[in-house]
Amino acid sequence: MNSLIELLAKHKAEVSAAVVNDAASLEQFRIQYLGTKGLVKSLMGEMKNVLPEDKKEAGRLLNEFKLFVENQFQLLLEQYGSESNSKGSKSDDIDLSLPGVELPLGSRHPISIIRDRMVEIFERLGFRVAEGPEIEDDWHNFTALNLPEHHPARDMQDTFYISQQPDWLLRTHTSSVQIREMQKGQLPLRIICPGRVYRNETISARAHCFFHQVEGLYIAENVSFADLKQTLYHFVKEMFGEQAKIRFRPSYFPFTEPSAEMDISCLICEGKGCSVCKRTGWVEILGCGMVHPQVLENCGIDSTKYSGFAFGMGIERITMLMYQVKDLRLFSENDVRFLKQFTLA
Numbered sequence: 001m002n003s004l005i006e007l008l009a010k011h012k013a014e015v016s017a018a019v020v021n022d023a024a025s026l027e028q029f030r031i032q033y034l035g036t037k038g039l040v041k042s043l044m045g046e047m048k049n050v051l052p053e054d055k056k057e058a059g060r061l062l063n064e065f066k067l068f069v070e071n072q073f074q075l076l077l078e079q080y081g082s083e084s085n086s087k088g089s090k091s092d093d094i095d096l097s098l099p100g101v102e103l104p105l106g107s108r109h110p111i112s113i114i115r116d117r118m119v120e121i122f123e124r125l126g127f128r129v130a131e132g133p134e135i136e137d138d139w140h141n142f143t144a145l146n147l148p149e150h151h152p153a154r155d156m157q158d159t160f161y162i163s164q165q166p167d168w169l170l171r172t173h174t175s176s177v178q179i180r181e182m183q184k185g186q187l188p189l190r191i192i193c194p195g196r197v198y199r200n201e202t203i204s205a206r207a208h209c210f211f212h213q214v215e216g217l218y219i220a221e222n223v224s225f226a227d228l229k230q231t232l233y234h235f236v237k238e239m240f241g242e243q244a245k246i247r248f249r250p251s252y253f254p255f256t257e258p259s260a261e262m263d264i265s266c267l268i269c270e271g272k273g274c275s276v277c278k279r280t281g282w283v284e285i286l287g288c289g290m291v292h293p294q295v296l297e298n299c300g301i302d303s304t305k306y307s308g309f310a311f312g313m314g315i316e317r318i319t320m321l322m323y324q325v326k327d328l329r330l331f332s333e334n335d336v337r338f339l340k341q342f343t344l345a
């Protein structure tokens, strides 16, 4: 026991005499005495060799030594620890009149900017925002929308399934939100559904495994295709300006009948033809149509009394068009050089 007391006294003297005069030597001190392979740890390790009757006293002495070293380190830390940051200057030398470190302010993501503008336009027309889960079941995402199993149109919307729950998937469109809202049965219904959707696509400049949509739905008595056209016509003028022209092309979607795709005149070449519009002067921006009576019936709505229209568009597509972004991947790469260009719109 006496040898331990002597040994610790010797170490105490050594710790007290340790030369610390900057952050580097302080770190050296910490490693030498308090590190995982330092003196305190190794002395503690010696406890197993102490005779059982001496263990209690030895433990007390070692703990006392440990506290001594820790205190010593704390004192040195207050003296030298903070100095490494101010490069050797004393704390009372700080010039408080110097300008501070500027914190970079973030900016709105271009997808958010465009989404908010779109939502705002439809809100002024009386649409309200509806949201739903990104993990959906097969019925809400496909079957209720007239896309029964083995329907070929499902191939174009291959997505990600959850292996433990084969009925669950990542939604391929926000139409599933429309289904959920229709099921509530509160008519008339006038909603807009912005949100993230997923597809099993190879990632490229023009396709990604996730993107964003804004879909709209209006169901009431006597809703006609003329209402659909007028609503979208108003949207295009508000979004792209008075000079934008629109055209409808017949199309096919299982959940609308009749269905159409809508183009706007190319914003870049104003219809003269450029690489963005592939020399046609037109750019496709959305799909739309009158809600298929079967879809209404699937949600418990009387299709002889009610009718409605629906439309859907990709936010990325429109953002790329508005800001002339050529690569879809830029939106999700978190490159600040790209993102900071979109302060406000």
Ligand SMILES: [Zn+2]
Pocket: 266, 267, 268, 269, 270, 271, 272, 273, 274, 275, 276, 277, 278, 279, 281, 282
């Ligand atoms: Zn063009």
